[in-house]
Ligand code: ATP
């Protein structure tokens with residue numbers, strides 16, 4: 557078998573440290589698992605590069621991302637590096653990369669691992685649901701546009717298309733088919749999260765969602781308003797399986813989800829399209845922690861597990877699928893054991909120590 561080509565973008569702040577830790581773990585997997593082969597190219601991109609060269613994502617780097625089998629990105633952006641219009645360079649680069657790769661669905665698992673700090677006192681039958689965010693349109697379609705009328709009024713536009721909504725809804729149902737259902741009773745369900753009672757665009761999102769739902773009679777389809785969903789995510793998160801929503805709603809609810817199950821240092825994400833997959837932790841560059849070897853690499857490592865799962869599913873590669881499960885189990889093992897953990901989740905270990913503990917857990921399970 558030929559190796560999967562993985563384009564790595566270590567980025568800024570704590571990004572490179574988290575990426576280095578992830579490489580330690582992935583290199584161990586390639587060493588220990590028969591038939592798993594990954595080949596890496598690594599590129600500079602992001603705010604530091606912009607500061608030096610005026611470019612965040614050179615054309616050659618984008619070309620390599622487009623040619624690769626998957627892109628693994630750590631965190632991008634620094635608050636003091638700004639484009640001429642005063643905005644941070646990170647959103648421009650990320651929106652450009654998403655549009656180039658046409659990754660229409662962003663996936664944020666909200667899963668409570670034993671030993672991870674949880675924001676809830678009562679965790680019921682457990683927390684394990686998925687937030688899927690439409691990733692190319694919605695309110696973010698306005699990015700780079702919008703309008704300012706004189707000094708008094710500014711507007712942005714929400715764009716919902718049948719194509720974009722169908723793609724993300726379809727993705728949500730297919731993901732639900734591969735999962736074990738909601739934590740409370742195993743029922744497989746996809747919930748559309750919207751504000752269909754107020755906005756025409758949101759009513760259309762819900763309408764297209766239910767059109768797609770007709771193709772998946774094996775999965776229960778429902779809809780909940782976004783304000784109510786924010787409440788349910790805190791009160792009874794175990795009653796949900798897969799949630800699908802517009803871009804900006806997903807931006808907000810996925811951070812709420814990360815906060816529920818141990819904070820940003822534990823939250824992976826995947827952005828998936830018809831051809832390309834982009835994987836990155838949900839946290840930012842945390843500049844005050846950069847260079848200290850204290851950042852939690854687990855979010856990046858779990859993002860790499862999502863990457864292996866996607867590659868395995870896409871290519872019908874059972875070795876890769878099993879490697880994804882093994883990697884997630886190794887992270888869970890280290891979390892449950894509790895001796896090696898970074899300060900953000902109550903420990904004293906370094907980024908590198910966490911990487912070596914996860915690598916050892918992998919070797920112990922192969
Ligand atoms: P961005 O605008 O890039 O999303 P942000 O302002 O949301 O960034 P983050 O960089 O994501 O902020 O992080 C917020 C805080 O969470 C950090 O300052 C840090 O304290 C903590 N944090 C985030 N990621 C990690 C991590 N991997 N390990 C430890 N702490 C983290």
Ligand code: MG
Pocket residue numbers: 839840
């Ligand atoms: Mg943020």
